[in-house]
Amino acid sequence: MFWNNFDPEKMERYLDIAQSSLLPLLEGAVVYTLPLTLITFVLGLALAILTALARISTIKPLQWIARFYVSAIRGTPLLVQLFILFYGLGSVGIVIDPFPAAVIGFSLNVGAYASEVIRAAILSIPKGQWEAAQMIGMSYSQTLRRVILPQATRVSIPPLSNTFIGLVKDTSLASAILVTEMFRRAQEIAAFNYEVLLLYTEVAILYWIICFLLSLVQGRLERRFDRYVSR
Amino acid sequence: MISINGLHKQFGELEVLKGIDLQVNKGQVIVVIGPSGSGKTTLLRCLNILETPTSGSITIDNQTTDFSKSVHKKEIDLFRRKSAMVFQHYNLFPHMTVIQNVMEGPMIVKKVSKDEARKKAEQLLNKVGLGDKVDFYPHQLSGGQQQRVGIARALALEPKVMLFDEPTSALDPELVGEVLQVMKDLAGEGITMVVVTHEMRFAKDVADEVIFMDQGKVIERSKPIDMFTHPKEERTRQFLNLLQ
Numbered sequence: 001m002f003w004n005n006f007d008p009e010k011m012e013r014y015l016d017i018a019q020s021s022l023l024p025l026l027e028g029a030v031v032y033t034l035p036l037t038l039i040t041f042v043l044g045l046a047l048a049i050l051t052a053l054a055r056i057s058t059i060k061p062l063q064w065i066a067r068f069y070v071s072a073i074r075g076t077p078l079l080v081q082l083f084i085l086f087y088g089l090g091s092v093g094i095v096i097d098p099f100p101a102a103v104i105g106f107s108l109n110v111g112a113y114a115s116e117v118i119r120a121a122i123l124s125i126p127k128g129q130w131e132a133a134q135m136i137g138m139s140y141s142q143t144l145r146r147v148i149l150p151q152a153t154r155v156s157i158p159p160l161s162n163t164f165i166g167l168v169k170d171t172s173l174a175s176a177i178l179v180t181e182m183f184r185r186a187q188e189i190a191a192f193n194y195e196v197l198l199l200y201t202e203v204a205i206l207y208w209i210i211c212f213l214l215s216l217v218q219g220r221l222e223r224r225f226d227r228y229v230s231r
Numbered sequence: 232m233i234s235i236n237g238l239h240k241q242f243g244e245l246e247v248l249k250g251i252d253l254q255v256n257k258g259q260v261i262v263v264i265g266p267s268g269s270g271k272t273t274l275l276r277c278l279n280i281l282e283t284p285t286s287g288s289i290t291i292d293n294q295t296t297d298f299s300k301s302v303h304k305k306e307i308d309l310f311r312r313k314s315a316m317v318f319q320h321y322n323l324f325p326h327m328t329v330i331q332n333v334m335e336g337p338m339i340v341k342k343v344s345k346d347e348a349r350k351k352a353e354q355l356l357n358k359v360g361l362g363d364k365v366d367f368y369p370h371q372l373s374g375g376q377q378q379r380v381g382i383a384r385a386l387a388l389e390p391k392v393m394l395f396d397e398p399t400s401a402l403d404p405e406l407v408g409e410v411l412q413v414m415k416d417l418a419g420e421g422i423t424m425v426v427v428t429h430e431m432r433f434a435k436d437v438a439d440e441v442i443f444m445d446q447g448k449v450i451e452r453s454k455p456i457d458m459f460t461h462p463k464e465e466r467t468r469q470f471l472n473l474l475q
Contacts, residue, residue: 136336
């Protein structure tokens, strides 16, 4: 353990490794972790909105499809889903590259979880808003676009930020299907120099810093959307 | 202007409107009173098809819609444009400024240009005494001011009939006057109005006729002075006595 037998020489070695591994780790973050997070969040959110709308629609088959989808995704482990997409499908000849497989897996996941957030946010908008929109002659889609979703957005920012930050960390699971994102880089470097604790601590701190910065963005977004609500 | 014939509305087993027949002439101000659960709000909401009647027909401004048959969505859209509603709880759009609230209908639904909609909205807001509040958000206004925005929003749709659903019931007492004054001014301009309210003073001063509803039926219809001094029906008398 590196905190036993303090030894200046060892200390220097640790600092050296921490420093030299920083760049590959950050590269993993910039090339894979962050793009994977952003792409899947955008796709997942689109999927979530569609799913939420299907759930609140009056068309029964749409409701069933949405319920089935949410239930299947929430009821199975993310890691297992990724394995099915990558190794499972690969074994029957449907070969998807690691990164696209991760994008599909994480998008489906975000879509299912965030759809419940969005559905709750839509249902939290008072019925009077629908009626006022109807009264001035808006169609269903106009009402959603101009009246309901803008207000639902405000309500859903805190829980969606949770989803987003959770997603940043979940992308480390992509290491298991060979995406060389930040955590996999750490594994690779540790396999080379055996400084496991050091590397994994370093990567943990990097995840923490990313999430901290994101929570600052969340605060700004909340303030921006709060301007029309009394406090 | 309005002609209601044999209007029924049922919520599941509950029959809320049990055959309403009613004519309203152009420019008339009709006040509807009655105990809660009498169906007066439902009647008003049927006029704007916020509730779809179970059967019967309504004519507004020469467009007749027969609800005994299935009604096409297009027809409902056209029919709805004949009237505009002022809600008890205002139902303003909280994420839009006052003037955006008023511009929304003309711009989005009637496809009026932005400049034109703005000009019109400014006029209307001046009219309801809120010319200096155009860029405020609803939550920055008092209840009375919000309700006046609600009236301006409804007027911006240029309806043939203005519907008021207990427009002052949610207001603090000291704010009721400013809203009633705006409504009084509108009545003076000859706009056809149907008002559900508990403000008997308003009914006496402004209404051309008062309608008393109870248990889904129109019980009595007469000039305010007759209604309040010697009602014909026993049920009307009981209700008015309770108010005093």
